[in-house]
Amino acid sequence: MASFKDLEDNLKSFIVQEQSDAHNVRNLMTAKYNNIKIWMDLGRYEQPHFFVRISISEAVFSLNDCTKINGGLGFEERLVLKWFSRMGIKEKLTALWMYAEKNKKG
Secondary structure (H helix, E strand, O other), rough: OOHHHHHHHHHHHHHHHHHHHHOOOHHOOOOHHHHOOOEOOOOOOOEEHHHHHHOOOEEEEEEOOOOOEEEEEEOOHHHHHHHHHOHHHHHHHHHHHHHHHHHHHH
């Protein structure tokens, strides 16, 4: 099973690679993505979800279809949506959710 750290590293690589093709590659601040954080809080929202924090921005997304539940990430939001649609990402996040639920109920 993938860990949150694995997914964070994967998202960072994806965002940096997606932006490296952009016209403003000279202005790309990759250090901004060094502290990407992904987590889940089963007590906060009942529906399966995951949080993403990039720099000082934070958003919550549904695990079903990656619709935004709360917050905002600015222009990186579209990159998170694109990352979520990659093969295996939804499944890895769902496995983490199921593991957390199983351990919550004891």
